[in-house]
Amino acid sequence: MYHDHSDRGPTVGAREILDRLPALSPDLLQQADQRFAVRVSRSWLSRVRTLDGPLGRQALPGPRELLADPGDRVDPVGEQARSPLPWVVQKHDDRVLLLLTRRCHLNCRYCFRRDHRGPEDPTPAELDAALRFCVDSGADELILSGGDPLAVSDRRLFDVIDAVRPQVPVVRIHTRAPISAPDRVSPGLVKGLRARAPVWVVVHCNHPDELSADVVASLFRLVDAGVPVLNQAVLLAGVNDDVAVLAALFTRLVRLRVFPYYLHHPDSVQGNAAFRLTPERGLELVSGLSAVVSGVALPRYVIDPPDGLGKIDVAQWVRAGRRRPVP
Secondary structure (H helix, E strand, O other), X not given: OOOOEOOOEOEOOHHHHHHHOOOOOHHHHHHHHHHOOOOOEHHHHHHOOOOOOHHHHHHOXXXXXXXXXXOOEOOOOOOHHHOOOOOEEEEEOOEEEEEOOOOXXXXXXXXXXXXXXXXXXXXXXXXXXXXXXXXXXXXXXXXXXXXXXXXXXXXXXXXXXXXXXXXXXXXXXXXXXXXXOHHHOOHHHHHHHHHOOOEEEEEOOOOHHHOOHHHHHHHHHHHXXXXXXXXXXXXXXXXXXXXXXXXXXXXXXXXXXXXXXXXXXXOOEOOOHHHOOOHHHHHHHHHHHHOOOOHHHOOEEEEOOOOOXXXXXXXXXXXXXXXXXXX
């Protein structure tokens, strides 16, 4: 485990993690890694202050991760029924999602795809078939996801974007890399994305402590080049379930010219029960947040239920008795 790969950015080994965070049990680290690989970038580890702090909790296993929970779901957002062929998910006629890889620079312990199994990357034949589907789907937008689509090389990323143009005019790259491995946002990457506009980059930042100087520089490289950047955060117990923390995060992002797009209710995948909170608690936090930030700093609070129909506002979902209203 914990190998370095040039197209992922440097990841750290178990010894380096344990030296930095001696409170972490080696047995827990090993057991958790066997269920869902513990992968931490060196950049992220340098920002971790304590094991139970907001960055430590997101990246390193806790004891509850090994326990089953009554709320666990095998397919928490209903992707299996919406996958017409390997590596593709389509929940909406106008959008199609391509899982470009299962690799990440950082394996977040709450990840809703942490139970995905199989090869890390599609075969050439699988990728060709997926791209043909995307082109023929009639979708207006291609969403590149994973894993992390920036865990592949620039050449592969650009080839994929080029393969769907002009039939799919808009591309979204959903990535944690500018936050978890900021050096990945190289001048060559930025130049290639700008040349292929419209490309939107949707990053994933959950706590103000993630916004170190090198992260801010990576975001500036994108926005200064005219690449629009949005943020999707996940509401996580013990990480950011606090109005002051959320307000600090979203106001800082706005000042960095990153639009706070979504605040996700956590998905109930096996192993992430320690991060879950009730929708009612989430609505209480969002209500408090709306009183202290401007509208541009207030993300849409959504949940992606297991019915596979896509995101819905949490308030609407709760009003409907936690079922999606019948159209």
